Amino acid sequence: MKIFSGISQKTTALGGIALILTACLASSASANKQLCTNYAQEAVNMFHKAKALSCGFKPPVWSGNFKSHYDWCMAGNNASQAKKHTAHRLAQFKSCKASKGKLSQTDECRLYALEAVQDNQEAQKLGCGFKPPVWSNNHQNHYNWCMGGTKLATVHKEAAKRKTALMQCRAQKNKPAELPLGKNKKVACDLYANEALKVAAKASARGCGFSGPRWVQSYQVHYQFCLKDPNPVILLAEAAARSQEYKACISKASTSGGAGTGGVAIWVFADSNKRRLTDADLAPLSPAQLWQARNEIVARKGYIFKTAKARKFFAKMPWYQPVSKTVTINKIEQANIALIKSYE
Incomplete structure (x- = not known):
């Protein structure tokens, strides 16, 4: 680039x-x-x-x-x-x-x-x-x-x-580059931390529901992570992954979410109770989307979640009607949950 x-x-x-x-x-x-x-x-x-x-x-x-x-x-x-x-x-x-x-x-x-x-x-x-x-x-x-x-x-x-x-x-x-380490590393980490903080703040404001170190809203956390990491390839991959997850959140919101759901997609897979999901379905998904895809299977049944995070998240969904702390899922749904867990 x-x-x-x-x-x-x-x-x-x-x-x-x-x-x-x-x-x-x-x-x-x-x-x-x-x-x-x-x-x-x-x-x-x-x-x-x-x-x-x-x-x-x-x-x-x-x-x-x-x-x-x-x-x-x-x-x-x-x-x-x-x-x-x-x-x-x-x-x-x-x-x-x-x-x-x-x-x-x-x-x-x-x-x-x-x-x-x-x-x-x-x-x-x-x-x-x-x-x-x-x-x-x-x-x-x-x-x-x-x-x-x-x-x-x-x-x-x-x-x-x-x-x-x-x-x-x-x-x-296969040729050596000419830029030395040292000051350039600090410049790179400053860019990395500022961009990480900006994207994390945007994702939070959009209600994307992301969690984990990648989405912490702290300049120092991201800056120190960059300085201590021994492999710049990892930093490149981390920055790219954060950008892709955020874009996916915005894309989902524009096609199926909206203000009522905090910018989060209403469904990841609206038909996961009727068909078996595949590797091709799951490979492109972010951790947040995998979490939603797994939990929406039981939410569809009216499951009352134990965690405040899940209750708050699905309360935004216009289709969600919490009715029971125990639900029954079919064989297709069981298989889909197992496959999703293997990606999380």
């Missing part, structure tokens, strides 16, 4: 953060830091692929926590074992995939969509400049294209073309 446009020369805070942090990462990273960044990203990517196939692998070797993998790699002499661990994880995944036999179109498309998003995220970090629709972070669009009558041979060819383009860009971009 460019800070200056040749036409309008507008500055965006997120773009400023990205530019400075990316430069700091490239200029200051030792061989181990770069190796561990790559190791952690590959571990997270492989985790999501295994999850899409319901392989059932257990943490800590298998998890979607980038920082956990990165910290393990950076500890002691673990970096020297990273390549071996990656190979072992890949072998486990291949064994799981082989045990499934010939994959269904649904499973093939789950993997295709995940890899398409993962490849695009790396391309964005590298600044490859690839364009949509082939290159995008929209998991649903990739999944829909794959499921929309496309032959699997065409799907595999498209995935291979994307991998080739990414490898070429990776080779071209």
Whole structure:
């Protein structure tokens, strides 16, 4: 993302953060830091692929926590074992995939969509400049294209073309940046903290219902988090995730919420009592949306919530009628709650 446009020369805070942090990462990273960044990203990517196939692998070797993998790699002499661990994880995944036999179109498309998003995220970090629709972070669009009558041979060819383009860009971009660490880190953290505080305040005013450290309305909390974090990639991802969650909240409010619900969507899935949700449904959702999607299943039945947060939240919904502290849910609803919990 460019800070200056040749036409309008507008500055965006997120773009400023990205530019400075990316430069700091490239200029200051030792061989181990770069190796561990790559190791952690590959571990997270492989985790999501295994999850899409319901392989059932257990943490800590298998998890979607980038920082956990990165910290393990950076500890002691673990970096020297990273390549071996990656190979072992890949072998486990291949064994799981082989045990499934010939994959269904649904499973093939789950993997295709995940890899398409993962490849695009790396391309964005590298600044490859690839364009949509082939290159995008929209998991649903990739999944829909794959499921929309496309032959699997065409799907595999498209995935291979994307991998080739990414490898070429990776080779071209493998150059050290020129900006030093130090003062630039503080400038970046000032930008990061101010933007985090601004977005958190807007989300609170809109009634988005977000919670957790990402949404604390404190400049110092965000600034100190930025200063202490060892990996600028994590800061970039955190800033981008916050921005995306807020945009999703506003988008939902504009189509189905409104002032009466505090800017929150009336439903996440109005039909979750009638159809089984899928990974493609849940992958794009924020933590707040997952929470709402899970709880609206019992709220639809008139469940009287135990927590003040849930009671206050659903009291805004025009359809909610609290009638009982015990409710009965059908098999589809039980399955949907279990799937949502696996994403929370």
